[in-house]
Amino acid sequence: MKDKLSVGTSPHLHKDESVSRIMWLVVLSLAPAGIAGVLIFGLSALRVIILGVVSAVFSEGIIQLLTKKRITVLDGSAFLTGLLLAYNLPAHVPFWLPIVGSLFAVAIGKQVFGGLGQNIFNPALVGRVFLMASWPKYMTSFTRPMNYDAITCATPLAALKEGRAFENLSSWDLFLGLRGGCIGEVCILALLLGALFLFYKKYISWHIPLTYIATVGLFTYIFGQQGLFSGDWLLHVLTGGLILGAFFMATDYVTSPLTYKGQVIFGIGCGLLTAIIRLWGGYPEGVSYAILMMNAAAPIIDRFTKNRVYGKR
Amino acid sequence: MSASQFLTIFISAVFIYNVILSRFLGLCSFVAISKETKPALSMSLAVMFVTTMSSIITWFIYRFLLIPFDLTYLRTISFILVIATFVQFVEMVVRKTNPAMYRLFGIYLPLITVNCAVMGVAVLNSDMFFINGRALPGSFWYSAFQGVCAGLGYALAMLLMSGIRERLDLCNIPESLKDFPLAFIIASIMSLSFLGFNGFKF
């Protein structure tokens, strides 16, 4: 998108794209992952998704009403924020958790900066780390897949962190999403379908997702538990929120660098931070923290990777 | 004294207990000077230099003056005087010998005299690396290194914040949140994201 600003001779054809259209198509590309999540975790997952989305849209509308701004709840951005937040929650959380999270995401993550296109941090992730810091016990109890009662189980990454073997999941299980985890992050297949669609529509470029995932894979392979170059990199790539984060959250236009060079730095930074938190941090998963930290760094990265203006020193 | 100890000090001083975002030291200068990247960087350089040097100096004072003569209750007053004198002295030297450097970061030195970050790190060092009036083995290196890392943490928060605030110039932020309030909210989100390093064990 952004790198396509080009100067050319007439005739200039205008492509019929608007922010709102892109937002809704991103929502569409996330649909398979949501459907997979509901199939895997049951109707309570659907409840969380609906609560998250509805309260995000409502929060946006109410804040815009109170601050006397134009009401733009139908541009899809609040919908997307609520959806991504819900995808980052476990399936069996109390009903108020997605509501509070969405309110925080929209208010503090987005509206205090002036609304759409001006936020520094990814709003959904702001909501998620807020919930994680506030009510950790709900955010870290995951339910067993394909078993619609609320039987808890550990995520593969949490099991790895505690040093025990998790219940014999094959890579194929992980790929299909048959594991404990957040609603939208488990089914890699569905996420990749959505990501392919975004690539096909050229809404995202390969720079951030590829460098991000490759860095995590390489780093976790090098620093394995049984010495150098012994890590289970495939497990690290297929579990946690890496795929969801790399394709759908780190690539957010507003909060990532503008140039390709900056995006590569951004992706590598996200990857390093994620891997460091996973391997040595206190939390089993670091995707959301890593992306937020790099969001904070994005303006600085932009500043130092800006294309030179011709003739300017 | 081992490499992992130093790494732990590094991670905790830069990220987990970041001087600004977690210990709130140097907050005034953080919100006041982080509007643009260049002054923010100069200020960070000055703070880094002063935290390092004052960590070293106060270690000597604490170890060889206050403890042997049983004067630890004079810690606050002696530290602040030594730091203030040192900063004044450096300012004078820099101004006389190197005007270019003075313009770059010397003008920020007077502000640092009463910067809580410098004093805070000195007090923290004497709390962390001395137990019951005895210096821990390697405490000198730990103190000096913690001084460097606290400065680095300050510089990191400053750099990120100034980049963000430069970008915010282009945004239509709600009138009542402009400047200070928004700066604090951004700092809050940064502090949230640094929580990711909590419980770091190498």
Place this chain on the structure above:
Amino acid sequence: MKKFFNEFLRGIAKENPTFVLVLGLCPTLAVSVSVINGIGMGIAATFVLLGSNIIVAVIKNSIPQRIRIPCYIVVIATFVTVTEMLMKAYSPALDRSLGIYVPLIVVNCMVLGRAEAYASKNTVMNSFFDGLGMGVGFTLALILISGIREALGAGTILGHRLFASFEPAFILGMPSGALLVIGLLLGFFNVLKGRKA
């Protein structure tokens, strides 16, 4: 008398050190986890502020202009040391929970700021009431912030449980929550100010 009262009131509302002058935030944010800590820090800072304001106002004519700041710092540091020792002796628990932020009152811009901006130019009585007003204003701000943080972050006020079913948001007890509360409060006071103007 009315004049003194005005000096006193100014620190509480119109020139509140925390919300209007935005001074001395380090201790405000760091210790406001619980109301009791907030009150303790408020009293300690008020004591230092009163003492330094009075002494600075007394000696203002006898110190040379060029070294006035170091002199103020010595005065302030003396009162901070006294506070530290009193607190260690009479309230060790509070001393432990306030930690390094008691010695750090010495670099609190609010105290030095009042000495330089007010006490060095005014009479002893005026400086006394200015210090008292600023101190009380600071304490009230601390009580407000720590009240919000303790109620929402721990579900208690002064250690008493508020609602049985309320699940506190731990974040407000963390540094990030402190920054958030102060940011939103400053914004809120800006809104109030804007409405009045």
